Amino acid sequence: MRAFVITAPGRGEVQEVATPRATPGSVVVAVERVGVCGTDAEFFGGEMAYLATGEASYPMRIGHEWCGRVIEVGEGVSEDWLGRRVTADTMLGCGSCRRCTSGRQHLCEDRFEIGVRRGFPGALAERIAVPAKALVTLGEIDALAGAMVEPGGNALRSVRGAKVKPGDSMLVIGAGAIGLLVAQIARAKGADVHLLGRSARSLDFARTLGFTQSTTLEDLDRSIPFDSVVDASNAPGSPALATELVEPGGRIVLVGLSGTPSLIDTRTVALADVTAVGVLSASGGLEETVELYASGAVDPRPLVAATVGLGRVAAVLAGQRPEGAGAGPKIHVDPTLL
Secondary structure, three states, X not given: OEEEXXXXXXXXXXXXXXXXXXXXXXXXXXXXXXXXXXXXXXXXXXXXXXXXXXXXXXXXXXXXXEEEEEEEEOOOOOHHXXXXXXXXXXXXXXXXXXXXXXXXHHHOOOOEEOOOEOOOOOOOEOEEEEEHHHEEEOOOOOHHHHOOHHHHHHHHHHHHHHOOXXXXXXXXXXXXXXXXXXXXXXXXOOOEEEEEOOOHHHHHHHHHOOOOOEEOHHHOOOOOOEEEEEEOOOOOOHHHHHHHHEEEEEEEEEOOOOOOOOOOOHHHHHHOOOEEEEOOOOOOOHHHHHHHHXXXXXXXXXXXXXXXXXXXXXXXXXXXXXXXXXXXXEEEEOOOOO
16 A cells, blocks of 8 residues: 655655554554644654654654544454544553553553554555554544544643633634644633734634634733633743743643743742643543534634645645645645545
8 A cells, every 4th residue: 555654854755565454453444534743744854852762763654643434343343343434542552551541541651652653653544553442433524624633632631621611711822723723622612712823824814713812922912811821832932931921820731842842930830829731642532522523613624724645745744835725724635645
């Protein structure tokens, strides 16, 4: 089958690779759509931290935001899965350690991460094999929304971490895909959402989604008492900014990661009685994200600017925007296209 493979920093190509088969406890999925994210771009550029720690290495097959249809089941897996449209949890724990058995398998020291960690092949291919226990049924939501469930799960867990209540004021730092999904989910739960971005293009797009309170830092009204601040950016100074902008006694949520250390003065946190929450992965948030999409409470599809074939992935990872792309921040890949 055809798959996109990163062979070295800044180099990737479509290769013919072995077609996966369903082993005991697993299924094979025909991939319909895959999202390209910042983590993928970091692997392509060679900056992703796992490359330095040895948790990932080239050649590697990326792709962890995806959806498709089950076409083969392995021994021990119910045939009821056949034909179902699914996605899956990226984080695959060992299943037996203390973290896994306490419901924190996404923090398992020995975990695999689909398309990310310890060589588990990603979904930028015509087929992907995954453990059946990781599957999440998509029901009737379409492929665009299906491939947005994984980033949506990260956003949902961020909103949960903020403990949003109707009427609360939330500031979201970062107007990319995760930030916009955080904003949509928080709005659906009754929050008064403000967005902080850097470019006029991203802020203009946010306003088309109804987020009229979208601004740059220079124009931000700092008198607003933000009950929570979510950092969904990759700027190293944003976590410290979040601690400065949140209302005393409020909550900051850190879901974005910068390529260099982000420093926070803990005196600011302690003296304002601020709670800081970190979010790693969509684990535990996928099913509710599907429900939010299916109900129409959150619509991720406008965030997708274009869909390309496998042959265009390297260009996208290098920062090229497809011709005719819309204003949204997300690029999708259809592995059936060249």
